[in-house]
Each structure stands twice: as C-alpha cells, then as structure tokens.
Amino acid sequence: MNTAVKKQVQKEDAMWLQKELINRNYHELATAREHNRKVSATFVPGNLNELLMCFDFARSLPETNALQNGMRKKSGKMIMDAERDGHSEDVCTYVKADLGMMLQGQVGPTGDPLPHPDILLLSYTGCFTFMKWFELVRQKYNCETVMLHVPYQGDGKVSPAMRDYVVKQLKEKVIPSLEKVSGVKFDIDRLRQYMRESVKAEENLVRVLQSAKQRPSPIDGYFGAVYYIGPMFTAFRGMPEATRYYDTLWAEVEQRMREKKGPVTPEGEIAEEKYRLVVEGPPNWTSFRDFWKMFADEGAVVVASTYAKVGGVYDFGFRHDPERPLESLAEYCLGCYTNLNFPQRIDMICRYMDEYQADGLLINSIKSCNSFSAGQLLILREVEKRTGKPAAFIETDLVDPRYFSAANVKNRLESYFQMIKQKRTAGAH
C-alpha cells in the first residue's frame, strides 16, 4: 500500500526552463497591447510559429490554454459556464474550456489576462472541430480569420500538387493577411533564420524521444513527452530559447541514459521498468498526475506515443528546411499526426511497438474528441493482429474533470498490466 506522505514535486532543469518560457509567453500576451504588439491565435497541429514570428505577433494557442487550465484545475468551471451559455455536453472540452475562459473575463492559466486576438490563423490539419471553434471565436471578437486548407492524407501520401496547393495559399492568402493585420512586411530571410533554429531544436527533440528505445527508458514518452514537446509545438519553435531548452533537455536525458536511470515522474524516479507501452490518444489533463502515478506505481513506462507527434512527426525524418521555407511549412502541415489516415496511424503504432520493444498498446480514448477517437477500436484490433501484443482501451476526457473516473481507470490499467505479465509468463513456459 502506498504511503500517504506528500512528496515534493521533482523537476529537472529543463522543466524549470520550460516553465519560465511558458510564463514569459503568457506575460508577453498580457502586455502585448502596451507594447503595441498584435496577437495571433492558432492551434498546435500545423502551427506556423516561425511564420507568425516574422510578423512580431504575440502568440496564443487555445488548446494549450485549455490544457494548462485543466492541469491547474480551472477547466471544470469554465466548461460548465460554456454549457450554461448553450454548448452541448458532447462538444470538445478544449473548446468549452476556451469559451468558458472568455466568459470568465479572458484570464489565462497563469492569472495574466489574455488579450483578444487580432487574427485567427486556422491551419486546418484534419480536426474539423478547430474550424468550428474559430468560427465561434471570430463571432465573439469579430477578428480577422485566415484559413489554410491542408489536404487530408486520405491516400496516405503527400503529392506535389497537395504541397503546391498549400504553398499557393501561404503566398496568396496567409502571408498577405498576416502582413495586413500586423503591418509588418514579410521577410523570407527572417523565416529562414527561425527555421535554422527550429532544425537544431527538432534534432534534439527527436534524440530525446528516441532515447526511449533504450532499456530502461530514461524518459516517459507520453507523460514526460507532453512536457518535452511543449516548446516545439507551441509558441517557441524557431526561438533560440527553444534551442537552448532542447540542448539542456538532451544533456539531461543523455546523462540519465549513461547512468541507466528510468524516467523522472512528479513523485520521483521509476526504479524498475516493468512494462513498456505505446499509447495512442491525448492524455487526461485534469488528473494528469494521478493518471501518471497509476502507471508509475506499476512500473509502466510509455516508450512512445502518437500524441507526442500531434504537432509534428519529426521522428520519421521531417525537418523544417530553411532552403525551401514555404514548401517545408507545407510539408510540415501535411505530415501532422492529425492529418494522417488510418493505415498510416496503424503503421506508425506498429513501427513504435517494434522499434521501442513495447509490451503492448494502450488507447486512451477521449470522450469529446471525435477527431482522435473515431476508428480507434479498429486501430486496436489491427495492431493486436499485426504485432501479437496485447492492447487495451480506456476512456477519459481532455479537460472535463467529470469524465475521469479514477477508480475505473486504475482498475482497467491494473488489469491490463497483469494481463501483459500473465501473457509474458505464459510465453516463457
């Protein structure tokens, strides 16, 4: 039985650096008006951070705001406020947390006020809800909205025509709109410079994520990785600060690899790696620590997750290319995890299962996220069939605390871990 002694949360240097980055960004947003800066809002998958930086925008990411509010236990009330305002129970809870935050006076997760956006940049990479979300935000603030339509990889590949179509929109629609709203002229060399920084950070992020191939894995590729992807997937990619963050992070992880240490969790280090898992689906944010603890207590380490690729699939080779800046932005958007078709998602998971020597696949299905959840059971069956490894399915929610039933989730997880153990023992006989 676990002791009830409350331990100090363990944080590494990179985590402090990241915290600083996040706080600074919220501060920049809060003071944007004072400094005469325009504010952009955009989503994580397909986010064109380097491009937005070319126009000096202070950058807000609504899903990140929602998940930060979720982790700070603020989203429940926001969601209820949004529901009272007329939004149905089944709507994406990121959306409702964001709308609820607006209703509460647009105070961000850190307590700093969030300014109204001047432009909504919708990089449409497979999630239909994003479009509706910005439609609601636009209605509220009557601000400029620009939509970059990224064709879905229905056939599992990116054709030159698809890429050209995105580049054309960037040239003819997105860049002119950003110029108009910001009053800043587009400078492609500035974009190239940011991209050079991006590449350095991307290299290190991939090293960090792939360190989980080692036994024991020095990182958790899901609970830990959601921190590691933070700067890359949000407002910092292309900044020297992000590059520094990934340098520090990689140095820490490398050190752990050398020392053959397991991942650090908020409760401490995982002493013995008993189960190696691949996870599909976003995490639950409102009970994030409890959720992680359910894995850590059992010695379960997530070695790879699809969610850690939601803002860019870098581990399969993609890098921003300063020599082909617009083309590479287009390729980045086209290759986001949310823009992949089912066979691609299945292939990716099977590849992870193999390369990371995983014991099984766990799907965390999100009640209010149709974009991720549709077809997940088919993915589960196919992965089971191809890999012969056991898979399990649990259901929680992103930021609605009402849909995280701790006892049930724990019960399913324990059953799953024991099932893996039993199969392993049986296989050894």
Added chain:
Amino acid sequence: MKCFIGIDLGSTTTKAVVIDESRSVLGRGITNSRSNYDTAASIAKQEAMVAARFHLFREALAKGGALNGGLEDFIAQLERDFRLEQFLEQLADLEQVCGRNVANARFGDAAKGVAAALVEVFKRLREEAPTLFAPGAKRKSDFFRDIAGSRYLAVSEQVAKDAGLRYDMLLNVFDRSIIEVENRVYADAVKGHLLDALERTFVALPGTRKFAEKIRNPIQSVIDTALEETYVVGTGYGRARLPFSKEHIRSEILCHGLGAHVMYPSTATVLDIGGQDTKAIQVDKHGIVESFQMNDRCAAGCGRYLGYIADEMNMGLHELGPLAMKATKTVRINSTCTVFAGAELRDRLSLGEKREDIMAGLHRAIILRAMSILARSGGIRNEFTFTGGVAKNEAAVKALTGLVRENYGELTLNINPDSIYTGALGGATFAWRAVMEEGKAAEHREAA
C-alpha cells in the same frame, strides 16, 4: 490440509472459494459486501471454510458408510442446525448490543419500556428461530442482516403495539446495533457450533443416534483437521482493501477469465455482468486473457440496473426474471441509462403495457449493452461462458441466447449454477498455481 483460497470483493457481494491440492472445490462462501470489505472478506472466507468442512464431512461419512442412503438428509439437517447455532449466537450478540444502545439512547422516560420490549422481542425471536431453519423453510436471503432484520421488524411491531410503545424507537435501536453485529467475525465459534449442531441433528433425526459414534468420530476428525490457509488471492473492486501484499492480488479480469476456463476449459469468450461492471473477456486455451473490454464512464446496463428497476417496481430482485419470463411480447426499451429506463418504465406502464412485457424489454436492453461491449472486445467465439450475478436471471439468459444466435449463429453457451463464484474460483486457482507451480509461500497468512 493445504487450502488455496480466492476472495472476490464485489460491489454487492463478496465471494470466497477454497480448493485443495488437487484443485477440487472444497467450499464456497458468500456474504454482502457491506461498507466494510475487511469484514466481508473474513466472513466470506469463513463461510467457504465452513462449506469446506461440510464437504469433508460428507466424504468422511460416505467412507464410513454409517448413513447408508441417509447421508444427504443427514448433512442437510446438520447444515441447517449449524446455521441455526450461528444465527442464535449472532442474535444473542444483537440483543446485547441493542440493550447497550437503549441505555445510551435519549429515550427519556420511555427507556425502561423499550428495554423491556427488547427482552420480549428477543425472546420471541429465539423461540421462532428453529422454524426459520426448518426443512423446506424459505428465506429470501441467508445473510444475518436480512433474516434478523425482517423478523425483528415484524416481531417488534407487534410487541410495540401490545406495550403501547412507539415502534420507531425499537427500529432506531436495531438500526444503531446491526452494523456493529454484522461487522463482527465469529471465527472461533465455528467448531463449537458444529458440535452443538451435531447434537441437534441427532435429536432431529433420532434414527441416526444409534450410529452416533460412527458419525461423531469422522466428524470430529474432520473438525480436528487443520485447514491451512496456504495461499490467498484477492480480486474484485475492493481488492485494494485486502490486507495482502500485491503478490496476493489479481485483477478481476484475470480471475474471471481463469475461473471461466476452470469451469469450462473450452471457453474462448467470457461475459461477466456484475453489480457495476460488464466485462467481455477473450481467453486463450489456457485461460490466459488475450483482451478485454469493460463499460467505462458509466455503469449503464449492469446488475445495479436491475436492482433499481426492482425498487421502482416494488419487487424483489429475484422476482424480475420470472416475471419477464411470462411476457408474450418484448416492449422496446431504448435507454440503458438506469435512471432513464425508470422513466421509460413508467411511461410504458401508463400506456397500458403489461408489466411482464416491459420487464422482458428491460432485460433485452441490458443484454444489448453487453452485446456492444462484447463486440468491442472482438466478438463472441465458441465456447461462450456467461458469469456474474446476472447469469442467474433466466430472462437475461433468454435475451442473451437470442441475441447471440442472431448475431453469431449457434454457439455453446455455458452458464454454471455457481457462476457468481467465477472470480473467486479464478483467484483460488491463481493461489494454487502460485504455490504448486511457482513455489511461492504465503506472505500474510494471518490476513483476512
């Protein structure tokens, strides 16, 4: 002798199964889970151990041959007499606790009257007790709380009326006292009760007295045989409450999968509908779980659904199935949400639908939900084993049989009369494997 014990702490009932070295089931025990899993585990285990003794009595007496032809009647009488002894001890305990609670209650001037009434109530309860355990006597439940509770209510109402006392005062005393008594474990008393019961049995079956020694000796030798708790494995919702180390705890998924395999070795798919869970489990030919699915986020369509409906209909849970079996058609009930189903039920009643036809619809609704979870887990394969409390409900079984045939064709459907013990049997088998195959020793033999 070595005993391997599995305890399944369910949300409604706690079950225990004891098996021996050859993996034969020696005994099963069940009790209500109360809000106290520790006690429930102890009592269920004790009940299973008592059942194990009776199993051994039967074997020993059969071997001796003294009761040629009359063995089953004798054992049945002995068991009733043993239950009576147990009941009387708990009743005496209840009387004492009630007496103490009257003294502490604020009944003012009425206190004396209440105390006197209690003496009378318990006198009558003691007197009528043998009839409760007479051959053929019907009890709705075997749990002390239920038997003593229903009789106390009836008797005290009459006593209060005769004495001109307020009935609610007597009820108040009972409510304050029953939890304490219910949560007491009478483990030490078992041997004494068995010997006392034996004397009662000789009185009840005078013909057997002439073989008294031939009967007493094997029984005494069974009583003297230490039933060693070699290894205990706990499972079920309350398993985290068991005072065992992690090694002694298995998830109910694994236990139900293995339990079903032990009962029916060709089992490929298991459906378990319990109080708050519906589980669909796929097992391989060794009983090892390959995949599972459970209801998440919501307990719609679980056993509690039927409990709620029974309350709505003002019926006993056991009466639902038989009523539904009288249906001439199945009224469509769409909702598997327990509360909405209650609303649908009243709506259909107001439209003039017959109760039995609505009941058939409700049973179909619960099974439809299970079919969806089964589909999620990979469908139904042959053989298909249905376990859990709901497997005892004939209307649920009928609905399941129909839907399985419709969707998967002809399959072998296994339902064991002891299916409620599937999880505990799986646990006991894990305990057996731990010792006999993995060479483990018990870490907490004193536990539970």
